[in-house]
Amino acid sequence: MFYFILYAAMGSVIPFLTLFLERRGLSATSIGFLITVNAAAGLVAAPLWGRVADRPGSGRGVLVFALILGIIGSLAAGWAAGLAVIIAGIMVMRVAEDGITPLADGFSVGISRRSGSSWGFGGIRVFGSAGWIAAAPLAGLVAQKSNLSVLFLIYALGLVLCLVILTGLKDFKEKKPYPEEESGGETGGIREILGQISRNKALMGGAAALFIHGLFRQALFRFEPLYLDSLGISLTGIGIAGALPAVAELAAMPISGKLAGKHSYLYLLGGAFLLTAFRAALVWAFPIPWVILSTKMIDGVSYAAQMVGTVSLVSTLVPGGRFKTVLAIFSVSLIHIVTMIGGPAAGWIVDQAGVKPLFILALAGSITGFIILITTRPRRSINSYTMIK
Numbered sequence: 001m002f003y004f005i006l007y008a009a010m011g012s013v014i015p016f017l018t019l020f021l022e023r024r025g026l027s028a029t030s031i032g033f034l035i036t037v038n039a040a041a042g043l044v045a046a047p048l049w050g051r052v053a054d055r056p057g058s059g060r061g062v063l064v065f066a067l068i069l070g071i072i073g074s075l076a077a078g079w080a081a082g083l084a085v086i087i088a089g090i091m092v093m094r095v096a097e098d099g100i101t102p103l104a105d106g107f108s109v110g111i112s113r114r115s116g117s118s119w120g121f122g123g124i125r126v127f128g129s130a131g132w133i134a135a136a137p138l139a140g141l142v143a144q145k146s147n148l149s150v151l152f153l154i155y156a157l158g159l160v161l162c163l164v165i166l167t168g169l170k171d172f173k174e175k176k177p178y179p180e181e182e183s184g185g186e187t188g189g190i191r192e193i194l195g196q197i198s199r200n201k202a203l204m205g206g207a208a209a210l211f212i213h214g215l216f217r218q219a220l221f222r223f224e225p226l227y228l229d230s231l232g233i234s235l236t237g238i239g240i241a242g243a244l245p246a247v248a249e250l251a252a253m254p255i256s257g258k259l260a261g262k263h264s265y266l267y268l269l270g271g272a273f274l275l276t277a278f279r280a281a282l283v284w285a286f287p288i289p290w291v292i293l294s295t296k297m298i299d300g301v302s303y304a305a306q307m308v309g310t311v312s313l314v315s316t317l318v319p320g321g322r323f324k325t326v327l328a329i330f331s332v333s334l335i336h337i338v339t340m341i342g343g344p345a346a347g348w349i350v351d352q353a354g355v356k357p358l359f360i361l362a363l364a365g366s367i368t369g370f371i372i373l374i375t376t377r378p379r380r381s382i383n384s385y386t387m388i389k
Contacts, residue, residue: 001127001165002104002127002162002165002166003104003125003127003128003131004127004128004130004131004134005131005158005161005162005165006100006104006128006131006158006159006162007127007128007129007130007131007132007135007246008131008132008134008135008158009131009135009154009155009156009157009158009159009162010097010132010155010158011131011132011133011134011135011136011139011242011243011246012135012136012138012139012151012154012155012158013074013093013139013151013152013154013155014242015136015139015140015225015238015239015241015242016139016140016143016148016151016225016235016238016239017090018031018222018223018225018226019148019225019226019229019235019238020148020149020151021034022226023148024083024086025083027347027351028223028226028347028348028350028351029344029347029348029351030347031222031347032343032344032345032346032347032348032350033343033344033347034087034090035222035339035343035344035347036339036340036343036344037087037091038090038091038094038336038339039335039336039337039338039339039340039343040336040340041091041094041095042094042095042098042332042333042336043333043336043337043340045095045098045099046098046099046102046328046329046332046333046336047190047325047328047329047333048190049062049066049098049099049102049103049328051190051324051325060166062099062103063099063100063103063104063166064163064166064167065099066096066097066099066100066103067096067100067159067162067163067166068163069092069095069096069099070092070093070096070097070100070155070156070159071156071159071160072089072092073089073090073091073092073093073094073095073096074089074093074152074153074155074156074159075089075152075153075156076088076089076092077089077090077092077093077152078149078150078151078152078153078155078156079149079152079153089152093155098328098332098336101331101332102324102327102328102331102332103324105125105311105327105331125253125257125307125308126249126250126253126254128249129246129247129249129250129253129300129304130246130250132242132243132246132249133243133246133247133250135154135243136239136240136242136243136246137236137239137240137242137243138239139151139154139239140234140235140236140237140238140239140240140242141235141236141239142154143235143239144234144235144236190325193322193325193326193329194329197326197329200317201376201378202313202317202376202377202378203313203317203318204376205372205373205375205376205377206265206269206310206313206330206373206376207330207334208369208372208376209269209273209369209370209372209373209376210269210306210310210330210334210338210369211334211337211338211369212365212368212369212372213272213273213276213306213365213366213368213369213370214334214335214338214342214365214369215338215341215342215361215365216342216346216358216361216362216364216365217276217280217362217365217366218335218338218339218342218343220280220346220355220358220359220362222343222346223346223347223350223355223358224241224292224355224358225238225241225242226350226355227292227354227355227356228241228289228292230354230355231289231292233289237293240293241292241293241296244293244296244297244299244300245296245297245299245300245303246300247297247300248297248298248299248300248301248304249300249301249303249304252300252301252303252304252305253304253307253308255304256268256304256305256307256308256309257308259308260308260309260311260312264312264316265309265310265312265313265316266373266374266377267309268305268306268308268309268312269305269306269309269310269313269373270370270373270374271302271305272302272303272305272306272309273302273306273366273367273369273370273373274366274370275298275301275302275305276298276299276302276362276363276366277362277363277366277367277370278298279295279298279299279302280359280360280362280363280366281359281363282295283295283359284356284359284360284363287356287359307331310327310330310331311327311331313330314326314327314330314331315327346358349361
């Protein structure tokens with residue numbers, strides 16, 4: 001239920017954020033610059049969230065604080081009169097999400113290990129996809145009948161419900177340690193961890209592949225709603241388009257979790273990259289509404305495989321005491337580095353030539369990422385190829 005409400009809140013805002021900013025008078029280049037500023041803030045915040053949460057017994061309190069911060073930011077972003085306050089509120093929301101998502105994912109990995117579920121992390125995370133599906137089309141309908149600002153209130157109410165659910169959990173109240181909290185404890189600072197990542201070929205290869213793959217895929221995700229809007233698709237239609245990937249995730253998340261338990265992360269990440277390349281090529285060749293909408297579910301399968309594959313990569317190669325920190329670096333900080341570079345570049349491209357060139361760039365990035373992933377794979381049993389030797 002926590003994941004369902006959390007991703008319902010996010011699904012109420014994220015698909016419409018670019019349109020919200022555009023209707024506040026920002027150009028695509030300005031939106032790209034704002035995305036970069038948000039990414040810079042998140043780049044610093046994400047590993048700090050993870051490092052504090054890696055201290056035994058502190059992760060739950062950090063998650064509560066992040067949720068409260070997100071509530072404050074969303075109310076400021078949606079209901080402030082001045083553009084500067086709106087931008088500041090969006091930045092606070094972004095920093096809060098950079099704590100909420102990796103911390104929730106880290107706890108979910110612990111829960112799945114404790115329960116012994118064969119579906120693994122994907123079996124829990126699938127409820128987030130269900131929440132996104134339920135929220136995105138309804139949010140589009142609400143925005144169409146009211147205004148986009150009301151979506152930020154829905155977001156805030158969702159995070160309030162997450163707080164209520166979280167504090168009501170039996171394990172949360174008793175503060176029982178999860179497996180990843182029981183091992184490792186404090187094991188060095190962020191600089192030391194980054195140094196160890198840089199010396200591990202498999203981790204560095206995974207990071208480089210995710211970076212190249214995401215460089216324009218993330219930009220495409222941000223600016224594709226503008227493309228749909230330019231084709232005359234309504235806000236409700238854009239909301240449905242935002243929900244279609246999550247429909248695919250309902251099946252793809254638990255299946256990816258099962259695959260992660262039987263195979264290495266290479267299968268999941270490699271498959272994710274190839275699916276992104278296939279969809280980008282198809283839409284670039286046939287840029288018409290029904291092709292764009294009908295292939296959105298491919299994005300969902302790709303996202304599920306990439307997310308579970310990234311968690312599998314980190315949980316396989318990183319010891320418990322550093323798990324949340326490294327997961328935050330891979331699942332949040334790395335994305336922000338991608339966004340800082342790709343956001344302004346994509347914004348400039350959209351202003352000059354429209355959204356369509358982003359599809360061919362996403363295709364090239366996905367193929368390059370796949371090649372990097374394969375060429376840097378471990379040459380011995382992956383179960384023994386850990387960060388600490």
